[in-house]
């Protein structure tokens with residue numbers, strides 16, 4: 001039985017620590033970091049052929065191991081000679097170690113690989129504007145599923161009405177409701193805030209279609225920032241006499257709170273920075289990013305130059 005050999009030193013897991021053999025490896029590590037996918041650089045060597053005395057005469061050390069995906073990755077160029085040799089070794093490795101997942105990647109394959117693991121939907125223009133991914137697509141998925149389970153438990157035996165606040169809530173609502181295992185209905189409302197209105201008054205521009213009287217209502221929000229919007233909404237909804245009223249927000253920017261509104265379910269707390277993605281916009285853009293990210297200051301300026309008033 002052949003076993004892989006662990007590297008003598010713990011394998012590097014950051015760009016600073018790794019001494020990459022090729023520029024393309026550093027670029028790939030950068031992409032993985034960008035998407036919050038953990039990696040180890042050349043952590044293991046797989047013996048491929050042994051002499052009778054046990055001496056290793058052929059071995060293969062894949063460039064990367066991605067522990068979250070359980071996948072080894074070997075990067076390659078288009079040089080045919082090299083590809084043929086690598087393919088032969090990888091075939092041999094798969095024969096000897098059938099449990100090992102390994103993929104030979106050409107540069108053009110990077111993005112399609114990552115797309116498979118839930119970071120699709122990203123285009124180059126928007127990718128350039130992103131400063132940092134704060135919450136990855138898979139972290140969101142896990143958390144939203146947990147929130148759905150909590151709501152399911154708390155409202156067991158009832159038929160809740162989930163009320164989403166457009167437009168930022170679209171992704172969150174779509175995912176959340178599929179994790180609430182109860183007979184439920186969904187409704188939406190849109191509200192608008194006026195720039196320069198120092199009272200921070202909000203106006204309902206699109207009202208509910210459902211009557212909420214006597215219903216078990218859960219208000220679903222993308223982000224609670226100052227709390228002005230939510231405070232207004234909660235007060236409006238209470239006037240309509242629901243049986244119960246809960247609030248579920250994906251993000252809580254607690255540091256900026258002016259009005260303390262009780263939150264029953266919170267996905268993540270975020271720092272006092274403007275965030276986009278997974279439904280949240282900056283002047284209507286970036287809603288389709290599959291993760292929550294901050295933007296580069298240049299991006300905030302360029303987009304601002306093309307739009308007059310911020311909208312929610």
Ligand code: IMP
Nearest residue numbers: 224225226227228229274275280281312
């Ligand atoms: P609040 O009334 O200050 O709590 O603001 C809530 C609304 O402002 C949210 O529903 C969002 O539409 C918007 N908002 C606040 N912070 C952010 C952010 O960081 N990114 C995107 N939208 C935000």
Ligand code: MG
Nearest residue numbers: 168281311312
């Ligand atoms: Mg908005």
